[in-house]
Amino acid sequence: MSAISDINTMEGTAVILDEIVRQAYQCLECGRCTGSCPMVELFPNDFHPHHLLSDLTKDPEKVLKGYELWFCASCYKCNKRCPQALEYPYFIMQLRGLALAKNGVVPLRKAFSRIRTIIPFPVSFLSVCIHPERINLDPSIIDKMHRDHLSQKKKDKFPESGPKIAVVGSGPAGLMGAYELRKMGYRVSIFESQTNPGGMFSRAIPEYRLPLQIVLDEIENLQESGIEIRPNTTLGKDITLDQLLIQDFKAVLLASGAHSCKALGITGEDFEGVYTTLEFLEELKIKKKVINAKTVVVIGGGNTAMDAASAAMKYGAKEAFLLYRRTREEMPADMNEIREAEKNGVQIRYLEAPVGIHGVKSKFNQLECIKMELGEPDLTGRRRPVPVEGSNFILEADLLVIAIGEKPQIESFPEKIATGKDSTILVNPHSMETSIPGVFAAGDNVLGPATVPDAIIGARRAATGIDNYIKTS
Ligand SMILES: Cc1cc2nc3c(=O)[nH]c(=O)nc-3n(C[C@H](O)[C@H](O)[C@H](O)COP(=O)(O)OP(=O)(O)OC[C@H]3O[C@@H](n4cnc5c(N)ncnc54)[C@H](O)[C@@H]3O)c2cc1C
Ligand code: SF4
Ligand code: SF4
Structure with missing residues (x-):
């Protein structure tokens, strides 16, 4: 298949589009991609991978003008389950290049405005998951979205009356869990071992993909909703799980990632x-x-x-x-x-x-x-x-x-916490509760190295699990 660089010529554009449409005709419309897609779970009203392929065979120009293209997070789950082995995230990447060249950034902006209604760190999310660097998206476009987001963000006013919850780790899972719990009225403190919050966002994902300043600005913004972050505080060294539970934290969310390199x-x-x-x-x-x-x-x-x-x-x-x-x-x-x-x-x-x-x-x-x-x-x-x-x-x-x-670094956690393959924490998949009552877990420490959408989904589920636990205990 032709590459994104060919988009610069009319001929190249037509070849790429023809080839993707040709591949889209091989889709059996079995829906497995949609069923396995984490972005469908997060944005059920906006994104349906197999519908998009079907639309592509009917009216490719309409698909290029739409905002649905911008929801795929390139996690490859669909590709692994597709009976036709269609490489959906590759088509999407190519189509995005075409869409930008033909229709500019308006559809992307529309997708972004939906993403920020659910995800409290939307620019970091977008930078990591849509891979702007692969479609030669001008960094000033992301910069502008970042500035707009910071200036438009109203200070979220949530009630402050609920019990206290401790979150361990401030990566995507910890931030998402903390935000969901704040929305429910809980008072939330995040304990983070590093100086910079943000987990892999601030520590590992290269600067050319995600500038550190974007992550720090978005987290500062998030803290205005009343989330407290205690940096340089490591669970297992500076504080223990028992101490957290003895202090007046009613539940703990472990969102400590997978940081132990093999x-x-x-x-x-x-x-x-x-x-x-x-x-x-x-x-x-x-x-x-x-x-x-x-x-x-x-x-x-x-x-x-x-x-x-x-x-x-x-x-x-x-x-x-x-x-x-x-x-x-x-x-x-x-x-x-x-x-x-x-x-x-x-x-x-x-x-x-x-x-x-x-x-x-x-x-x-x-x-x-x-x-x-x-x-x-x-x-x-x-x-x-x-x-x-x-x-x-x-x-x-x-x-x-x-x-x-990498695998989770669980040596600092109590031995009574049940773990599985490669030191991953075992949880009830519905509530995300661990083997210790009142202690929940989400993100890479449960799944092993996974993806940002998976961390977000697990954390949302854990926040609901914590809410149910507190209301029923
Ligand atoms: C180089 C790289 C590129 C990636 N690219 C992508 C991508 O393109 N798309 C995608 O979807 N995903 C990508 N990922 C994966 C994604 O970053 C992770 O799946 C995601 O960050 C997991 O979130 P988390 O909150 O579970 O863990 P993390 O982001 O790892 O956050 C865990 C946090 O917990 C803290 N912590 C750990 N132990 C303790 C303790 N005992 N006490 C206190 N704090 C503690 C850590 O310091 C860290 O801040 C990438 C990962 C890497 C490393
Ligand atoms: S899994 Fe493959 S064949 Fe099935 S609907 Fe999705 S793209 Fe089509
Ligand atoms: S690559 Fe992932 S996010 Fe994109 S459509 Fe497939 S399952 Fe969904």
């Missing part, structure tokens, strides 16, 4: 120049690190690994290699993320794995790797990578980023 388990991971993904992204975002003309190697095949490698290129790396031990077919990253990384100049090397981290005086300078081949499928159904004996080789580099996954 390790390779080989020597040298503590060398200077070796980072976990979150350390690396934080250096770029908070400490404004510039990677002058260096060779960066990222190990991993997920969305976060793609973001880390793209960010390396954006912030000055001479070259960035991404090493993945299987092939592109088995790669967990979404196709849009892989395309974006390649567009940013990242060189993806398949069927290679690290076996040794070398350096001089504990400063990293070489990665020893081995070639892999695919063997029999493992328990996940993906073919197992098997080392090719004697194929070791050396990759010279300056920085190494280990991006093989």
